[in-house]
Amino acid sequence: MGRSGGHGHGYGHGYGHGRRGVLRAGCSLAAGLLVLTGCTSGGTPRGGADGSARPSAPAAPSPSGTAGTGTTGAGGSPAPLVPELDEQRQPRNRAEARALLDRIVIDQDVFGPDVQRSAPFESDPGSWPVLGRDCVWRTEGLPPDVLATSTRQFHVPAADGRGRVRIHATVTVHRTREESGWETAHAMEEVLRCPNQVLRAGEELKGLWGASLYRGEQLNGWSEDAFSESGTWVGEGSGGPGQYRWSQGQFGPVTVAVAGRGPAGFAEDALVALVVQGTGRMMYRAGQALGKGPR
Structure with a gap:
């Protein structure tokens, strides 16, 4: 899920509080993007954006800006x-946050x-x-x-x-790292509270x-x-x-997320590949913008 006009399901999570430890999934699933990929044993999803068999982005971004497992540092340890x-x-203010956001957001070329x-x-x-108590999404300030x-x-x-495959890519800049962490915590709470959600009239997640x-x-x-989330989409x-x-990731005060909705007949692995590619690229850009080291 996500936030702001298209976050998350293409519409997003709301904002709220709760005990973070209670909201975390005590699961045996692989984490983050690796949860999402449904990979083969070699780590490569089985389908491309057109449903054909071709490699897509692996689970995490490398220092080159593409997805990978990281470069090898001194002593052979991965960076x-x-x-x-x-x-x-x-x-420190909205103007600086907007400038940061502009360095992280992606365009269609990232997906292919x-x-x-x-x-x-x-x-x-x-x-x-x-997300209201009735499990219907609404828009607020x-x-x-x-x-x-x-x-x-x-x-x-x-x-x-x-039909069309729909993709939403979201970047949110909070005031602090703690506040961005609460966004992820609340995302988990929403799934537990509302496993079935209404995006708009005639369009639902189940x-x-x-x-x-x-x-x-x-x-x-x-x-x-x-944070990762899966389900079924039904709608026009x-x-x-x-x-x-x-799929959603956090670095410091920033959260990045990509939501994908694939119609019947579109390969699941192909949808996963698109979500992985977008999330990985934005996480890399967030690290470059806010991490220690040269800009």
Whole structure:
């Protein structure tokens, strides 16, 4: 899920509180992007953006800006995928947060030639989706802890008798690392509270489950805190029950997320590949912008 006009399911999580330890998934699933990929034993998803068999991005970004397991440092040890946060680089006001956000957001070229911009392309930067007690998504103003947020909408055009594939990529800049952590915690709470959710009239997510793991738990080596979510999407253009996938990562005060909704007939692994590629690239950019070291 996510936030701001397209976060999360393409609409997003709301904002709230709860005891973080209670909200975390005590799961045996692999963490973060590795939960999401459904990989073969070699780590490569079985389908590309067009449903064909071709490699997609592995689970985490490398220092080159592409996905991978990290470069090899001195003594043959892999370089850390998550750099140390440089607190001096954290934004102090909305203008600085917007400038940071602009360094992290992605365009359609990140996903490959099959993906195009949708219309509208960008969400209202002053809006924030909130999941009501009735499990229906609504839009409100930004909560006090959010300095800036942006959601961009993309799609793979309808073809071969199936509908469009919908992709939403979101970046949110909070005031502090603690506040961005609460966003991930609340994402987990929403899944537990509402496994079935209404995005809008006639469009729903069903059977949602999620996993949230800190860095170092299970296989999460790509994010300070990782959240992934899966379920079924039903709505106009879905052609019947389709796939829904969501992945979110955190670095310092920033959260990044990609949601994908694939219609019936679109390969699950192909949808996963798109979500992995977008999330990995934005996490790498967040680390470059806020991590210690040269800019």
